[in-house]
Amino acid sequence: xxxxxxxxxxxxxxxxxxxxxxxxxxxxxxxxxxxxxxxxxxxxxxxxxxxxxxxxxxxxxxxxxxxxxxxxxxxxxxxxxxxxxxxxxxxxxxxxxxxxxxxxxxxxxxxxxxxxxxxxxxxxxxxxxxxxxxxxxxxxxxxxxxxxxxxxxxxxxxxxxxxxxxxxxxxxxxxxxxxxxxxxxxxxxx
Ligand code: S3P
Numbered sequence: 001x002x003x004x005x006x007x008x009x010x011x012x013x014x015x016x017x018x019x020x021x022x023x024x025x026x027x028x029x030x031x032x033x034x035x036x037x038x039x040x041x042x043x044x045x046x047x048x049x050x051x052x053x054x055x056x057x058x059x060x061x062x063x064x065x066x067x068x069x070x071x072x073x074x075x076x077x078x079x080x081x082x083x084x085x086x087x088x089x090x091x092x093x094x095x096x097x098x099x100x101x102x103x104x105x106x107x108x109x110x111x112x113x114x115x116x117x118x119x120x121x122x123x124x125x126x127x128x129x130x131x132x133x134x135x136x137x138x139x140x141x142x143x144x145x146x147x148x149x150x151x152x153x154x155x156x157x158x159x160x161x162x163x164x165x166x167x168x169x170x171x172x173x174x175x176x177x178x179x180x181x182x183x184x185x186x187x188x189x190x
Contacts, residue, residue, distance in 0.1 A: 025100035036094035118160035125168030
């Protein structure tokens with residue numbers, strides 16, 4: 001339950017964002033889906049999980065898509081679904097860890113007026129999360145390979161319009177609050 005003041009402040013964020021959708025980007029394990037769910041709830045917006053849309057479209061879970069059709073098919077579908085999501089008004093989209101690493105995908109997001117938000121967590125936190133839970137992540141082999149992929153991808157994530165630096169101990173609702181506060185201050189979001 002939100003007090004009147006909080007509602008008014010959140011209402012102002014939505015007003016400032018106008019029809020701009022928010023795209024959460026960052027490495028595997030950054031919490032894009034859980035933060036996206038909390039953020040959409042705080043903003044009263046629709047939440048879309050890009051990987052979920054890809055799974056629905058191809059009728060299989062992500063690891064099966066990689067195993068059965070290969071990464072190329074996954075990436076092509078990812079682009080298609082991203083283009084579709086980018087046309088939706090006022091949504092919060094959690095992208096997969098590789099989506100923002102394509103220049104064309106970044107253009108899809110930004111040219112349709114989307115605001116990209118990089119959830120920037122320390123490698124040590126991501127590593128720990130991935131070691132604990134990587135069963136559904138075909139792009140993860142082992143900590144060393146994942147570290148290299150993370151380093152390669154950082155320059156791409158840094159192309160996001162907004163960067164939110166996190167310690168990794170915050171819960172999803174807290175991170176969503178930080179994202180809202182950061183967007184309120186970000187000139188690009190106005
Ligand atoms: C991928 C990350 C996954 C998913 C797919 C590819 C990647 O999403 O899109 O397995 O290339 O990093 P998460 O970042 O939600 O794990």
